[in-house]
Amino acid sequence: IPKRHSYAKYNNWEKIVAWTEKMVNKHPEMVSRIKIGSTVEDNPLYVLKIGKKDKRRKSVFMDCGIHAREWVSPAFCQWFVYQATKTYGKNKIMTKLLDQMNFYVLPVFNVDGYIWSWTKNRMWRKNRSKNKNSKCIGTDLNRNFNASWNSFSDTKNPCKETFRGPAPESEKETKAVTDFIRSHLKSIKVYITFHSYSQMLLLPYGYTSKLPPNYKELAKVAKIATDVLSTQYETRYIYGPIESTIYPTSGSSLDWAYDLGIKYAFAFELRDKGKFGFLLPESQIKPTCKETMLAVKFIAKYVLQHTS
Amino acid sequence: IAPVRFDGEKVFRVKPQDEKQANIINDLAKINELDFWYPDAIHHVAANMTVDFRVSEKESQSIQFVLDQNKMHYEILIHDLQEEIEKQFDVKED
DSSP states (O other): OOOOOOTTSOOOHHHHHHHHHHHHHHOTTTEEEEEEEEOTTOOEEEEEEESOSSSOOEEEEEEEOSSTTOTHHHHHHHHHHHHHHHHTTTSHHHHHHHHHEEEEEESOSOHHHHHHHHHTOTTOOSOOOBOTTOSOBOOOGGGOSSSSTTSOGGGOOTTSTTOOOSSTTOSHHHHHHHHHHHHTTTTEEEEEEEEESSOEEEESOSSOSSOOTTHHHHHHHHHHHHHHHHHHHOOOOEEEEHHHHTOOOSSOHHHHHHHHTOSEEEEEEESOSSSSGGGOOGGGHHHHHHHHHHHHHHHHHHHHHHOO | OOOOOOTTOEEEEEEOOSHHHHHHHHHHHHHSOOEEEESSSGGGOOTTSOEEEEEOHHHHHHHHHHHHHTTOEEEEEESOHHHHHHHTOOSOOO
């Protein structure tokens, strides 16, 4: 019997697709699956919409797995959907959130890369597109967004891990996500993207040292979110703008979403701080997801209360 | 294509104390195949930051020699990557 999907384990793409179908069948009133496009290798890009089917409401867009080797990221998106459907009607905060908001969850952004990291190279990061005039494969999808896309010369080498692609949104995966967000912009109030590792909660910008206009508010939200996260297991996160907290980066999804007008934009760098790095043992998946859940619920609740 | 194996590959954590030491890492990246885990790429490496990179077993000895020779602060986070890859699956099937 093919091994089942498990929230406590890493699941390959085949299991995740089956899991999306199971969630829709099990919770038809709350979960729907939207195919927002397909990848370079023609795998489907699925977003799960969590929330009631009725009128237009504020929504949160969350994506996981933009970098193939960061496996704990897709594990969190699966956990989030599981907890949302399981605790609706039981947990006060989740019930309030789902009564008034929708969540669009992209469990795996870089599907081709994720499959490759399972089948061929566990250390793979980029997508799997072929590059003209180069033997090197792949674009770093988190350098492919139209946010100061070509401001750093060191992202134009196709053989480098941070290759930005031949043009902004050149990658089918990027375009599928940006088209979806643009077409739902009226309702999307929060953008959250999940990476690993480092234990950080990052804010715009990466492409400039300039602070965003609502930085004070974003920093306040980030501080409380990281404090709430640490109440579970005392896991320490730092927070701040990408540029000064880690290093300057161009073409990131976070900066693009913020500049598009989504004024509550965050990037989580999940566990750990390097002991295992991308190879976080499965035994740490649940604790990582539980603590991150607290922070995400706080962020969503804050935005629900502070936006019109 | 057979799956890539990482037998004996190591992950180093280096803390360059100054510009000179950051340049040493830069030079190492020019002559060795370093896979940067943190930061994402060599062009982000600067003084006083934590730098994690993966390197093959063959190249790790020469890397270690250069780091020792320049009295650089470093530790080996992962001594055998393939082993760690297999150990990450530490939760039994339901």
